[in-house]
Amino acid sequence: MTEVQDVEKGARARTRRAIVDAAVRELARDASVSLGQIADAASVGRTTLHRYFPERSDLLEAVRAETTARLDEAHARARLDEGTAREALRRLCPEYLLLGDLLTLLFTGVLPESVIDEAADDPLLALVARGREDGSIDPALDDAWVIGTLWAQLYLAWATLCEAGTARHDVVQMLMRTVDKAVAAP
Incomplete structure (x- = not known):
């Protein structure tokens, strides 16, 4: 590939x-x-947008793929396999909060629920199972309850960041503390 082609590909x-x-x-x-x-917000013309994404569904598919990739990256940064499952869950909370507007898309149903099922639930189910094995997650709570608790608290944390003007650090601390206490083994 020539230098010109590299530049064009990068552009x-x-x-x-x-x-x-x-x-x-x-x-x-x-x-x-x-x-x-969307084209205006991206500072491109409609023709350019349609060259990349001929249909709205093509663009939504790209957003879905981006969401899946960012969820995977959040899991990697949280090091889900290190320490107890509860420790990993505490690391995961701020990583999920960094997803920003993607959380809004997940919470409002703009993206199909299958995005969460495919990209998030499998690693979370494994984490919950590990937490039961290592004794750090309450065995009386079923999988859906633990995962639902995490997503409900993330929704509250994101809404608080967007609407209340609370400092990010404070929201992260409240999120981690709430999730941690909610799922802790007695």
Whole structure:
């Protein structure tokens, strides 16, 4: 590949990234946002947006793929296999909160629920099972309850960050403390 081709490929990747990032931001604000508004937010023309994503469904698929990738990255940064499951869950809470507007898309149903099922629930189910084995997660709580508790608290934390103006550090501390106490073995 020539240097010119490398530059063109990099420019295409940056443009695609700008469109997907703008779609995440704009869809989080308004699920019915038009493709034209997304193009404006990405600082590209509609023609350019349609060259990358001919249909709205193509763009939503790219956003879904981005969400899955970012959930996977959050799991990796949280080092889910290290320490007790409860310790890993405490590391995971702030990582999930960093997903930002993607949380809004997950919580509001803009993205299909299967995104959470595919990308998040499997690692979380394994984490909960490990927590029962290592004694750090209450065995009386079933899997759905533990995972539901995490997502409910993430929703509250994200809403608090978006609406109440509470400092991120304080929200993260409250989130981690609440989830930790909610799932702890007696």
